[in-house]
Amino acid sequence: MRRTPAELVGAEPGPAHHIEFDGRPVPALPGQSIAAALWADGVLAWRTTRVGGRPRGVFCGIGACFDCLATVDGRPNQRTCLLPAEPGTTVTTQEGNGRADLAV
Amino acid sequence: MPTSPSEPVEAPQSARYDLAVVGAGPAGLAAAVTAADLGLRCVLLDGGRDTGGQYYRHPAPGLGAARPDRLHHGWSVYTGLADRLAAHERAERVRFRGGHQVWALERTADGFAVHVTRGPEAADRTTVPARSVLLATGAYERQLPFPGWTLPGVVTAGGAQAMLKAGLVLPGRRIVVAGSGPLLLAAASSLVTAGAEVPAVVEATDYLGYARRPGVLAAVPAKLVEGAGHGGVLLRHGVRLRPRSAVVEAHGTERVTAVTVARLDAEWRPVPGTERRIDCDAVAVGHGLLPQIDLATELGAATRTAPDGAVGLRVDARLRTTVPGLWSAGETNGVGGADLAIVEGELAAHAVADRVPKPALLRRRTRLRKFAELMAAAHRPGPGWTGWLRPDTDVCRCEEVPVARIREAVDELGAGDPRTVKLLTRAGMGWCQGRMCGPAVACLAGPGEPGPDRRPLACPVPLSQLAAGPSGEG
Numbered sequence: 001m002r003r004t005p006a007e008l009v010g011a012e013p014g015p016a017h018h019i020e021f022d023g024r025p026v027p028a029l030p031g032q033s034i035a036a037a038l039w040a041d042g043v044l045a046w047r048t049t050r051v052g053g054r055p056r057g058v059f060c061g062i063g064a065c066f067d068c069l070a071t072v073d074g075r076p077n078q079r080t081c082l083l084p085a086e087p088g089t090t091v092t093t094q095e096g097n098g099r100a101d102l103a104v
Numbered sequence: 105m106p107t108s109p110s111e112p113v114e115a116p117q118s119a120r121y122d123l124a125v126v127g128a129g130p131a132g133l134a135a136a137v138t139a140a141d142l143g144l145r146c147v148l149l150d151g152g153r154d155t156g157g158q159y160y161r162h163p164a165p166g167l168g169a170a171r172p173d174r175l176h177h178g179w180s181v182y183t184g185l186a187d188r189l190a191a192h193e194r195a196e197r198v199r200f201r202g203g204h205q206v207w208a209l210e211r212t213a214d215g216f217a218v219h220v221t222r223g224p225e226a227a228d229r230t231t232v233p234a235r236s237v238l239l240a241t242g243a244y245e246r247q248l249p250f251p252g253w254t255l256p257g258v259v260t261a262g263g264a265q266a267m268l269k270a271g272l273v274l275p276g277r278r279i280v281v282a283g284s285g286p287l288l289l290a291a292a293s294s295l296v297t298a299g300a301e302v303p304a305v306v307e308a309t310d311y312l313g314y315a316r317r318p319g320v321l322a323a324v325p326a327k328l329v330e331g332a333g334h335g336g337v338l339l340r341h342g343v344r345l346r347p348r349s350a351v352v353e354a355h356g357t358e359r360v361t362a363v364t365v366a367r368l369d370a371e372w373r374p375v376p377g378t379e380r381r382i383d384c385d386a387v388a389v390g391h392g393l394l395p396q397i398d399l400a401t402e403l404g405a406a407t408r409t410a411p412d413g414a415v416g417l418r419v420d421a422r423l424r425t426t427v428p429g430l431w432s433a434g435e436t437n438g439v440g441g442a443d444l445a446i447v448e449g450e451l452a453a454h455a456v457a458d459r460v461p462k463p464a465l466l467r468r469r470t471r472l473r474k475f476a477e478l479m480a481a482a483h484r485p486g487p488g489w490t491g492w493l494r495p496d497t498d499v500c501r502c503e504e505v506p507v508a509r510i511r512e513a514v515d516e517l518g519a520g521d522p523r524t525v526k527l528l529t530r531a532g533m534g535w536c537q538g539r540m541c542g543p544a545v546a547c548l549a550g551p552g553e554p555g556p557d558r559r560p561l562a563c564p565v566p567l568s569q570l571a572a573g574p575s576g577e578g
């Protein structure tokens with residue numbers, strides 16, 4: 001068995017909680033960003049592009065590229081690599097510019 | 105000064121800060137604590153929540169990491185700086201303000217107005233008055249597009265590092281690391297240590313650039329040790345280093361499942377017939393770093409071009425930019441690593457406080473800067489990289505502008521510089537403001553008009569070379 005990043009740094013995180021991603025619960029550790037929680041769950045894409053409808057997720061990981069946008073708690077165009085995953089945060093795959101989600 | 109929850113970050117007019125430091129990475133952190141040591145009243149601002157910058161990015165407290173040092177060389181250097189900062193904060197000599205993104209610097213009669221946004225909505229704004237400003241905003245990664253680079257699972261090398269260091273997560277289990285520059289070795293070494301498999305580190309150069317100037321290398325033993333450290337880790341994990349090669353395509357539909365790697369000639373042109381496929385579920389890619397200097401160039405600060413084509417601020421031996429009252433330290437002066445950033449932060453603080461630094465500090469800076477220039481020269485992108493592009497490869501990720509449309513703007517509509525290409529195609533006009541595609545667009549458009557361009561050229565390519573065109577271009 002290969003080791004995990006958490007084992008490497010001897011992490012003993014506080015109890016996991018859940019965020020909701022497209023209607024299903026995804027576990028998150030305290031202090032993780034939304035993007036990190038999604039990666040930990042094996043999810044790499046949570047947006048489709050405006051023109052080509054192509055899937056996107058994290059690219060730069062530091063808030064510079066805006067590829068990781070999603071609709072978070074009803075607000076479109078949120079950078080999930082910067083936003084902390086709080087208990088109960090709802091994340092919805094964003095299609096195009098996310099304007100349809102404004103009505104939510 | 106009393107603190108209350110509603111306390112604004114502004115100092116009262118009578119008590120403006122002596123120094124506002126923008127960026128709390130190694131450079132800014134070292135500058136703020138040194139300046140406070142020397143008696144200045146400072147505010148340290150960072151868009152991120154915590155100090156540390158890119159190099160010392162670390163897990164949030166909630167993750168309970170007992171051994172964060174296992175992801176960092178020189179972790180004790182960071183904790184030392186952080187402890188000093190905490191002591192100065194208690195004594196109210198420095199204020200650290202996380203989540204404070206500086207969006208503009210404005211010169212005033214007696215210093216600067218530092219304009220800040222707080223929080224995700226950007227509507228929450230404030231202004232910090234300061235007598236002088238130190239810019240320590242670091243760098244961002246240079247990207248060169250290739251077919252498939254927009255697939256989920258293809259991430260930047262620094263981004264993979266950042267997500268690992270902060271969130272303790274990996275983008276996949278089998279990660280190809282590719283591009284050019286020393287960050288690739290650091291990233292590969294962290295990824296394998298954290299449990300990923302790295303089937304290959306694909307580096308476009310042959311590293312010969314370093315070997316040509318052994319004298320400079322010998323002068324910075326710490327750098328050699330760190331390099332050897334990464335090398336040792338990679339060797340132990342059986343990671344294969346493929347020099348003079350590039351990922352010329354990422355395959356997959358919903359996410360990356362494999363890459364094609366090809367050999368490159370000395371100009372970075374892919375050599376036909378050398379392609380090989382490597383299965384993977386993630387790719388970490390980057391082609392060096394570019395100084396983040398917009399705040400200073402907006403004020404007209406002069407720039408200089410490093411041997412790899414990256415544009416940084418021009419500073420004198422006291423780290424002064426050409427704008428009075430504006431200093432700069434770390435990657436903003438040209439990419440050179442965390443050690444150099446710390447040295448420059450300390451030097452700049454001395455200069456702002458009008459104190460003479462120890463000569464050893466000055467000598468150390470000279471040595472490390474020389475090393476940085478050497479590294480930059482060794483990893484300068486060759487003009488042939490455009491040979492792995494295809495007409496339908498998206499250059500601008502935000503606006504989804506493919507190569508064909510940029511070539512059309514250049515060849516048929518006569519756009520001869522990046523700005524015109526941008527206006528005609530919308531490349532670089534999306535969310536990221538050209539941070540991801542800027543270098544590529546500049547290469548495809550040609551050098552254009554001279555002057556301090558804020559989105560630096562990826563490669564100092566003579567137009568004639570570009571016009572000749574890479575083999576197999578679409």
Ligand SMILES: Cc1cc2nc3c(=O)[nH]c(=O)nc-3n(C[C@H](O)[C@@H](O)[C@H](O)COP(=O)(O)OP(=O)(O)OC[C@H]3O[C@@H](n4cnc5c(N)ncnc54)[C@H](O)[C@@H]3O)c2cc1C
Binds near residue numbers: 130
């Ligand atoms: C994504 C990424 C990952 C990296 N990972 C490594 C690594 O693992 N190993 C390594 O050796 N080097 C790494 N580097 C290189 C890095 O540049 C280091 O050499 C070092 O961190 C540089 O120190 P610095 O203080 O100059 O800048 P940085 O460490 O980049 O610090 C700059 C700080 O300024 C803040 N900032 C920027 N703009 C603003 C603004 N407008 N308002 C407020 N705050 C702002 C940023 O949030 C950041 O905290 C990485 C670089 C990047 C871009």
Ligand code: FES
Binds near residue numbers: 064065068
């Ligand atoms: S991944 Fe680039 S902004 Fe979030």
